[in-house]
Amino acid sequence: MNCELCGKVMDRYHEVIIDGVTMKVCHDCAKYGKEVTRKPLTVQREQTPHPLQPRNFVHVSPPPPPRRRTSDDVDDADEPIVDFGKVIKKRREEMGLSQEELANKLQEKKNVVAKIEREEIKPDKQTARKIEKVMGVRILEKVQ
Structure with missing residues (x-):
């Protein structure tokens, strides 16, 4: 893999932020940016509702009745x-x-x-x- 800043071939890279851009750079170029620390991702399970708790339902209203023709429409x-x-x-x-x-x-x-x-x-x-x-x-x- 090559350093994205100087192009040097490297075995291990440092992930740093330089001018707002995340880059994979060599050890020498890492001093020009701030090291990115990755937080481990945690997977959250969806909680199943308790069987006795009421569930939320969306009420869908029926469509409005057809518009009656006014005297202007008919006359x-x-x-x-x-x-x-x-x-x-x-x-x-x-x-x-x-x-x-x-x-x-x-x-x-x-x-x-x-x-x-x-x-x-x-x-x-x-x-x-x-x-x-x-x-x-x-x-x-x-x-x-």
């Missing part, structure tokens, strides 16, 4: 009216609000409000209901 019959963008823009101007002010009241982005007014996008049900509540106009109608 797909609400659609925006034909000229919803014009109605929203007219009402916004009557209220004296800018697109940015309306967007803040609706908690939406200004770009979303602008696209809805230009009818580039249709508002989803949640946004449409917010518009109806804040502006006091009906933009959703039932479709059979």
Whole structure:
């Protein structure tokens, strides 16, 4: 075996820690590190529980019941009216609000409000209901 520090061939080695690294070195190089002392390993037996002691069990709860569909999930019959963008823009101007002010009241982005007014996008049900509540106009109608 060779010394890991100087490379000298050795019969017996010393296990030392040099700069935080454990190395197998010769007797001459052992002075540069701290000798590693090995503790004898002891095997611990697992203790078997006493027959009269209660055992710990993990309680597994049953899975939750399937989620019921809400009216929003089932009711797909609400659609925006034909000229919803014009109605929203007219009402916004009557209220004296800018697109940015309306967007803040609706908690939406200004770009979303602008696209809805230009009818580039249709508002989803949640946004449409917010518009109806804040502006006091009906933009959703039932479709059979």
